[in-house]
Amino acid sequence: MVVTNSFPKPAETAKFNLSSYLKQRQQLCDQALDNSITVVYPEKIYEAMRYSLLAGGKRVRPILCLATSEMIGGTIEMAMPTACAAEMIHTMSLIHDDLPAMDNDDYRRGKLTNHKVYGEDVAILAGDGLLALAFEIVASKTPDNVPKDRVLQVITRLGKALGAAGLVGGQVVDLDSEGKTDISLETLNFIHNHKTAALLEACVVCGGIIAGASSEDVQRLTRYSQNIGLAFQIIDDILDITGTQEELGKSAGKDLQAQKVTYPSLWGIEESRLKAQQLVIDACKELEYYxxxxxxxxxxAHFIANRNN
Incomplete structure (x- = not known):
């Protein structure tokens, strides 16, 4: 299947077989993630970590990391530990986000959420375990031919993307904004630039850094990833309205139930789609140099703006 799209793209991109590419890279990522956690005593925590990490998903973040490394001149082998770490951090955020104290969700990727299977206590610890393992795997499994200063930069960027300056900070503002009708576009952008886009940006930029990206490369990759990160969230907001639980693999209509201000609530669905498409066009322009x-x-980038789950 050749990737198609609802808006124009370069001829090279139109001919690229994205379906085959995604299938191959997803298999590589799934195998690496499966190999990353062995079940030993105490078995419950390792089983809980594996339950969510291997529950499926499109593996967009690790695939972005690998693709960036290759574009800059690196290899899959160089970037795979960083790619796995990004998916572990993402999975941790999903486990914690689904907890009753947060979004209180029962399903994720078509399966019961971690706390519904293992209990809230073990779910919290499973997320913690994945987070710790993410940094361990970057530090210990990145091949020896990658200069250590690059590994240190990756660890620093992943930490920042995750912490109060990134995902955690965005989540706090998101929780504080629930039920408020006067949330501005500026606040909404802050939430999603931190909660969603920060980790996507780290995946892309860290993939480049591992491969030896220059400062100019990092600037281009940053602009590309910030654009696709915001587009990703806009589409997520739209799908929460238009998708079903079967399509999404998680509860639909959660934003409306939580009385959250979203991009469609500010702009409408069609205007939101147009904004997402323009962000993708701008993102792709940043990479024309390569x-x-x-x-x-x-x-x-086009896939992100045209997905249905």
């Missing part, structure tokens, strides 16, 4: 090497990342 020519055909950028095609996978450009195709992934």
């Amino acid at each position: 020519g055909e090497k950028a095609v996978p990342l450009q195709a992934l």
